[in-house]
Amino acid sequence: xxxxxxDGKEIGKEERHYHPQxxxxxxxxxxxxAQWKVANIRDTSIQPHQAKKxxxxxxxxxxxxxxxxxxxxxxxxxxxDNKYPIHTITRRVSLDKE
Amino acid sequence: MRIILLxxxxxxxxxxxxxxxxxxxxxxxxxxxxxxxxxxSCHAEIYAQWEKSHHARPLMGVKxxxxxxxxALKKGEKGSTAFSEDDPKKMxxxxxxxxxxxxxxxxxxxxxxxxxxxTEALLAKDSEKVAKLQITCIVCHNEKAIIHKRxxxxxxxxxxxxxxxxxxxxxxxxxxxxxxxxxxxxVYCGQCHGLGPNLExxxxxxxxxxYGSYLHNYVSGGGTQSxxxxxxxKGDHLIAPNFNDEKQTSELxxxxxxLHVETLGYEWLRKANTYTPKxxxxxxxxxxxxxxxPDG
Numbered sequence: 001x002x003x004x005x006x007d008g009k010e011i012g013k014e015e016r017h018y019h020p021q022x023x024x025x026x027x028x029x030x031x032x033x034a035q036w037k038v039a040n041i042r043d044t045s046i047q048p049h050q051a052k053k054x055x056x057x058x059x060x061x062x063x064x065x066x067x068x069x070x071x072x073x074x075x076x077x078x079x080x081d082n083k084y085p086i087h088t089i090t091r092r093v094s095l096d097k098e
Numbered sequence: 099m100r101i102i103l104l105x106x107x108x109x110x111x112x113x114x115x116x117x118x119x120x121x122x123x124x125x126x127x128x129x130x131x132x133x134x135x136x137x138x139s140c141h142a143e144i145y146a147q148w149e150k151s152h153h154a155r156p157l158m159g160v161k162x163x164x165x166x167x168x169x170a171l172k173k174g175e176k177g178s179t180a181f182s183e184d185d186p187k188k189m190x191x192x193x194x195x196x197x198x199x200x201x202x203x204x205x206x207x208x209x210x211x212x213x214x215x216x217t218e219a220l221l222a223k224d225s226e227k228v229a230k231l232q233i234t235c236i237v238c239h240n241e242k243a244i245i246h247k248r249x250x251x252x253x254x255x256x257x258x259x260x261x262x263x264x265x266x267x268x269x270x271x272x273x274x275x276x277x278x279x280x281x282x283x284x285v286y287c288g289q290c291h292g293l294g295p296n297l298e299x300x301x302x303x304x305x306x307x308x309y310g311s312y313l314h315n316y317v318s319g320g321g322t323q324s325x326x327x328x329x330x331x332k333g334d335h336l337i338a339p340n341f342n343d344e345k346q347t348s349e350l351x352x353x354x355x356x357l358h359v360e361t362l363g364y365e366w367l368r369k370a371n372t373y374t375p376k377x378x379x380x381x382x383x384x385x386x387x388x389x390x391x392p393d394g
Contacts, residue, residue, distance in 0.1 A: 001379055012377075019392055022304055034196065034305035034394075035168050035179040039295045045390035046355065047311065049319035052383040060375040067377050071359050075351055075392065077341050078160045084344055086351045093363040093377050 001056050006066045006092075012058040018044050065095040122208045125215050125230055132203050134235035136269065145235075147335040150343075153233040156200040160341045164228060169194060170220035180301045189217040195299045199290035199306065201231050202241055242289055243278040250279070284312060287325040292393075308393040316388045323388055354391065358382040 003012035021030050021044070022037035031037045046052055060067060069091045075084040122128035138145040152159045157166055170186070171178035181193045190210040191197065197204040204212060219227040236258075243259030244250055253259065256271055259278035267275045280286040292306030293313075312325070329337050339347045360380045365373040385391055 001381070003377060003379075018383075020307065020390065020394070033165075033168065034303055035181060037304045038302050039304055040307070043390070045311075045392060046383055046385045047315040047390050048321060048385055048388060049315065052381075054381045056379040056381070058377055060377060065375065067363070069359075069361055069377070069379055071357065071379065071381055073355065073357050073383065075347070077392075078163065082161070084341075084348045084351060086348060086355055087357040089357060089359045091359060091361045091379075093361045095363045095365060095375055 001072075002070045003058060004068045004070075005061075005064050006068065011061060011064065011067060012056070014056050016044075016052075016054055018046050018052065020045050060095070067093050069093060120207055123211050125212055125219070125227055128204065128208050128212055129230040129232075131207055132232075132234045132236045136271070137235050140268070141235075144333065144335045147337075148235065150340055151336050152340065153238070153337065155229060156233050157228050157231055158225060162225060164220055164223065164225065166194065166196060166200075166216070166228075167220045169196070170217040186217040186221065187214055189213045193217075195296065195301075195303065196305070198296065199292070201233070202290070203237050204231070206241070239275075242286070243281060245280055245285065245289065282324065282326050284309070284324045284326075288312070291325075306394055308389045311390040311393065312388055315390065321388055325388070328388055351391075354385055354387050356384050356386075358384075 001012075001014050002010060004010050020040045021042045022040045023029060024031055024036055025038045030041075071087075071089045071091075073086040073088075075086060076082060077084065120131075122131055134145075148154055158164055168177050168179050169181045170189070171182050172186075173182045173184045175182075181195065183189050183193060191204055191208055191213050194201075194204070194213055194216070216228070216231070239258040239260060240253045244253050254276075256273060258267065258269075258272045258275045259281060260275050261278065261282040262275075263277040264275035267273055278286075288309035290306070291309040291312075292304070293310040294307045295302050295304045312321075339350050341347055358381070362378040364376060364378075366376045368374055
């Protein structure tokens with residue numbers, strides 16, 4: 001999720017990662033690759049019957065009353081450069097009532 | 099009388115010599131043993147779907163990456179693994195526990211020399227050779243078709259198994275198709291799609307554990323569809339996703355995952371006369387798949 005001012009300055013950026021996370025059970029480092037992984041220690045993947053809900057909250061800088069929000073959902077396979085876009089949703093949020 | 103006697107001898111000797119001849123010594127021999135190119139002439143559409151599937155490239159699934167390479171590296175070399183040896187010639191089938199799911203026919207039908215040849219091919223980045231090793235029609239419709247071996251016996255030579263029986267099947271080698279008890283059941287796919295850690299090896303490790311998620315998060319939540327219901331509609335053998343097709347993968351993921359966004363802008367009152375302008379964004383993702391996304 002990225003928030004920008006109306007003139008494009010970034011004022012907030014947050015990420016959430018959804019995936020099973022495994023170690024080799026000999027140290028506390030997460031591992032990639034079947035040859036290193038032994039068991040999941042944490043699983044933030046998206047499961048059936050369980051919605052993933054997040055709240056992102058940030059303060060606007062002095063004098064800024066409008067923010068453009070972009071929420072990007074994408075998939076990474078094998079390495080972070082191999083991306084598959086899924087959804088992009090944009091919203092303009094204003095503190096001024098129309 | 100003599101003719102009958104001769105036939106009897108043949109019948110007794112054949113299976114024995116067959117068992118010996120059964121193990122492949124080279125990658126080419128193993129590939130040939132499970133070669134299914136003859137199926138193409140009659141099952142052209144299914145064959146074309148399978149050719150594009152991950153099952154047709156189980157050792158280089160995503161964009162041609164030779165993912166068994168770390169195991170082939172010399173022990174101690176950067177990136178090498180617990181399964182590596184200090185000399186490629188020492189590599190055995192058991193040094194590639196990945197074969198359990200990525201190439202099950204190697205476990206049952208290959209000599210250790212195949213592991214040596216594969217190791218050398220990986221080190222030489224010989225993708226063409228590695229690509230010969232596939233989860234073919236015969237691996238799925240014979241090798242993996244029976245899990246109740248004590249009750250039903252193992253898969254027979256020259257027989258295919260499927261969700262339905264075909265008493266006279268016109269293929270030259272596979273003259274019948276018998277009914278498999280599990281071919282349209284999720285447990286069939288579960289043989290390779292993983293429950294969790296593979297604890298039966300002397301060095302435990304984990305790859306796919308999607309079948310665990312299917313059982314413990316989908317079925318447990320009331321889900322009733324099988325893997326085949328969702329992934330093989332009308333007998334589709336692409337069994338998507340195909341991660342080499344970026345556009346299609348994005349589209350499938352977009353229909354599987356919904357994203358809902360709400361926003362709020364307001365001025366928060368911390369204490370008298372100190373307003374903090376705030377934006378709150380809430381997101382909600384839901385999935386209609388039968389298991390976690392992503393797995394692995």
